[in-house]
Amino acid sequence: MNNKQRWMGGVVLLSGGVLLTALLLKGTDEIHQNKLHAPDTVEANPKNTNSNTSGLTVDVETEKRLLEAQRQTREKSVAEQEARAAEFLAMQQQAEADAARKAAEEYAELNARRSAQQSSDNIPPELIEDDAVKQKRIAEEKLAAQKKIDQQKVVQQKAEQAKQDVARKTAEAEKRVAEEKRITAEKRIAEEKRQAEQKQKAERLAAEQKVTEKQAADAKRKADEQLKAETKRKEDAKKKAEAEKARDLLEHGDKQWMVQVALAANEANADAVASKLKAKGYQVTKSPTSKGIRIMVGPSKDRDTADNARKKITADASLGMKSAWVIDWVPLNKR
Template sequence: MNSKQRWMGGVVLLGGGVLLAALLLKGKEEIHQTHVDHQQKTEQQAAKDNTQTAPVQLQPITVDVETEKKLLEEQRRAREKAVAEQEARAAEFLATQQQAEAEAARKAAEEYAAINARRLAAQESSDNIPPEVVDDKKNTAQQSKTPSQTDTQKREAEKKQAEQKRVAEAQKQAEQQKKEQEAKRKAEADKKATEDKQRQIEADKKAAEAKRKAEADKKAAEEKKHKEDETKKKAEAEKARDLLENGDKNWMVQVALAANQANADAVVSKLRAKGYKVTTSQTSKGIRIMVGPSKDRDAADAARKKIVSDASLNMKSAWVIDWVPLDQR
């Protein structure tokens, strides 16, 4: 098969070389003929100019120069045309040669495929014969064949076995590589899943830690507020107990009921600036602000009138109450 391809390629190359040489030779002859024609025309023109007189020689010289230019231009165009034609023919020849080579390669491939098909068919038909028949045929053939034929068949059988062994090893190697790739992909997937799980555990751990910290901060704030409330209640109780233990001091002048602690502190500051003893008490409606206590109601009423009449305090209303401490109510 290879020798046939080489033979066909050599024939194509030889034919192409001959065609190309013929084209080049033809172009060279055309250029030479053009040069000879131009030389003849120049000699004829020179002979014609020699027959004329000297005074009239200027005009023919001008004409010769113009003619020479025209001839040269025509020759240049002819050469360019010839070269272009030669290039076109050469390109056509190369295309024909490539097509012939492709056709030869296609035919060779078809022949090779047919040979392989026949070989496989022969192998399959031999595989379907019972072993005992094959052995009998082999023995008979071996007895009838010459030693050289037996050696050839033996070499072919060894070659076939070697080829089958190589194919089997290649298949085994391919399967091994496939298994290794599958194992590698599985290991990578497991590793990625483990990493994702670890990251999720870390994220859950951080979220639980943040939640625990937030709950601890909330609990600490609640405990702090509770302690402040307890301290405040304890202070009010101590103050009420002190008033109770110091004698008959149950009469108080209530001057205001503040909505919040800031308003209460403002009123208390103004009263204390005037020298009044001020007491506050937390109620469900607000913070009660009282002046006193006084020993009797008359003293408390006198203090009330004084507070209401003081324009700087701006206390428009005040009243006397019989106040009882919280721990004794």
């Protein structure tokens, strides 16, 4: 097992050295090629200058920029080669470290499996540990472990204490919040009760006021009805008395016979008709009615005289009154 591991480590180192050498050789060759091409470029310019029959000169600044660009390209290439070489070297060192660590682990595992009777010649000297050193190391490890346990206990006790403090503060906060909620609920219930009482009182007052207003409205309506009934009764009695008086005048009073010739809609029309009749020598009387102004000729003592006057009026074409008729009429001052 040990020879195999040593052989693998040698192979890794050898392959790494070969690859690193190849990279360095490649970078050196590229640098050499760049150096070889640079003089050719410089030498080509004089030839072109000599062959130019027009007498044009070489642009020195352009050549300088070209050379600077080539130099930067070479430096960049060398830097990349060096970076790759450094990366490979780091990979090689990591591989060597991994190989050494794995070899040490395998040695330790091999020692653990070997019994007390087997020889320890193949175990590297650096892995052999003295009993006293081992006991000391074990004691130190136990002490460190106990110290770590004690520290964990202290941390756990502090965490438990903090947890208890948080629980206590949380309980106090919850108790305080519950008390505030209880007080708020009591205040809310009291306020709702007060508002309900005020609402009931307002509704009761509104109902009483509504009843009072209804009673007042009923009383007013009854009074109005009684007043209307009384007024109507008085008006009916007055109309009845007037009707009886008119009837009595018609039946027992002094009657006068009149010839009604027209019923004018207004005073102007009535005056126009009256003027025509007066121009013919007739006695004209005007009497206002609910339907207009009545125009009459007369009065006459009897119906026959009135009828003769009617015929005369209707026969007069200049008057144009074909609808005259005889009526019995009582003057207003005798009604």
